[in-house]
Each structure stands twice: as C-alpha cells, then as structure tokens.
Amino acid sequence: MTLTARAEKAPAKINLTLRVLGRRADGYHELESLVAFAGVGDALTFAPGGALTLAVSGPTAKAAGDSADNLVLKAARTLAEGIGGLTLGRFALSKRLPVAAGLGGGSADAAAALRLLARANGIASDDPRLMQAARATGADVPVCLDPRPRLMRGIGDILSDPLDLPPLFAVLVNPGVAVSTRDVFAALKLASPPTSTAPSGPAPVEKWGGEPAAFVAALVSDHNDLEAPAIELEPTIADVLSVLRNLPGCRLARMSGSGATCFGLFGSRATASAAARTLRAGYPAWWVRATALGGASS
Secondary structure (H helix, E strand, C coil), rough: CCCCEEEEEEEEEEEEEEEEECCCCCCEEEEEEEEEEEEEEEEEEEEECCEEEEEECCCHHHHCCCCHCCCHHHHHHHHHHHHHCCCCCCEEEEEECCCCCCCCHHHHHHHHHHHHHHHHCCCCCCCCHHHHHHHHHCCCHHHHHHHCCCEEECCEEEEECCCCCEEEEEEEECCCCCCCCHHHHHHCCEEECCCCCCCCCCCHHHCCCHHHHHHHHHCCCCCCHHHHHHHCCCCHHHHHHHHHCCCCCEEEEECCCCCCCCEEEEECCCHHHHHHHHHHHHCCCEEEEEEECCCCCC
C-alpha cells in the first residue's frame, strides 16, 4: 500500500442525449442517455491516513453547500462499510464546476474519491465493490467511475462498454441559475406506472460512432426529454440555447442533464474557442468553457 498524496480529475459529465423511458413505481425514472466527459471539471486530492475529512475550496465551493453532506464523504463511507480495514484520510476538493448544473459534478467528485481510495488501498479498478459503492452513493456515480463515453440506461446503473466517439469540440454555458433535478422531473409529468418496461441490458450502440458529421447528424435526430420542462422552470435556458445556435459554426445546441448547463458542438477547437470568447464578451455573468468531449484530446 502506498501512503502518498494523490490527485484525480473529476471531469464534467455531458448528456449528449437523454430519453426518459418511464417512471417506476418507486418514483425513480428509467433513462437512456449517451454520456461523454469534458476536459474541464473539479479536482480532488487525497492524503491517506488518519480520520476521514474533506476540505472544499475553489470558485464554486460556497454553492456546493456543507461539506458534511458532500458525496465524496458518502462514497468513502460507503466503500469503507464494504471493505474492512480500508485506509481513509484527508480529501481536498477544488470545486470549479457550477452546482446543480446538469454536469454531474458531485457524482464525478464521488467517483474520483472511489478511484483515489482504490489506488491508495491496492484495490483493482475492476473490483466489483467499487461499483457497488458507486451505485449506493448516487445514480450518476457509476458512469463517472470510469469516465469514458458510454450509453447509460436504467437509473444510471446499466452501462455499455466504452464507446469510441469521434472528436467533438464544445462550448459549455451555464447562465448562473441552479435547477433542481427533482423539480424538472416533476414538471415532466410522466405517467405512473411506467410508460415502458425496465431495460434489461445496454442499449444498441451501432449508431454512435463513425465520422464526426454522421455522428452529429445522429445526435441532431435525438433529443433531451428534460429540456422542455427545465425551460418551463428556468426560461433563461432557452435564451442560452438561442444564443449558442446563432454562433458561427455551431452544429448543435442542447441542454445537458436536467440543466441549466447547455452545450454547443463545433467543428474544430479553434471555432469552439472563438465562440467561447464571443460569449464571454457578450455575457460576462455566464460561466463559459471551451472544451473537448469524447474522442478529442482535451
């Protein structure tokens, strides 16, 4: 066991598509989502030894709330319950992503904590106890545990093998509003019992690949079912999407997750960077980042 301080990135999770297949009797929703990860995110460090603690800093730390409720601590405690004698220690989280933003920031942080604990304790990355802890921590934590593009189904617990997506260059925009996932799903007004049966395995992945133009065309033909109810709650999201769609070179603009962060896809890194500069100049209060998704180097 190596007791040295370690660091992990916690990349933002982007829902390129999101279909709500139905509402279950227990109140959870069956989903199908194509997920990719961005080159921007939070950062987590871990110093093994001593009591389990968490210090949170960074530009969005205040919005993240009480560190005692942070998913990093929940993930660590959950893993410790399943693995006797687990070495814990001190976590330090640099919070950079907007909170309640549809980017899976808290889930990515929790997944990074599990990876750090696994490395510090000599636990293999494919040890099933890591995935068990991820599922027990939160719905989006499993897909963030190994942050590579995948199709995610069920309540986030049914994952495809990693997908080889073409290079994608994006601009992420959050207008500075937080959207409650619970409220967005409530606004969706899905019928109960479920409108569809629970998926029994990963969804077909054949259409997600190939050349960038064909891939984006497939994305355009899909959608995010939560976009309309989120706009109903926060009309500013519609404004963000309209601005993105009118930027030169924007091939697709869509909301991620339950919002309020939106993304625009562009044909090159240079075009995405130019779009980000335009947005920062015109909307200085917005959180704007140019980044790469999927198969593109960040």
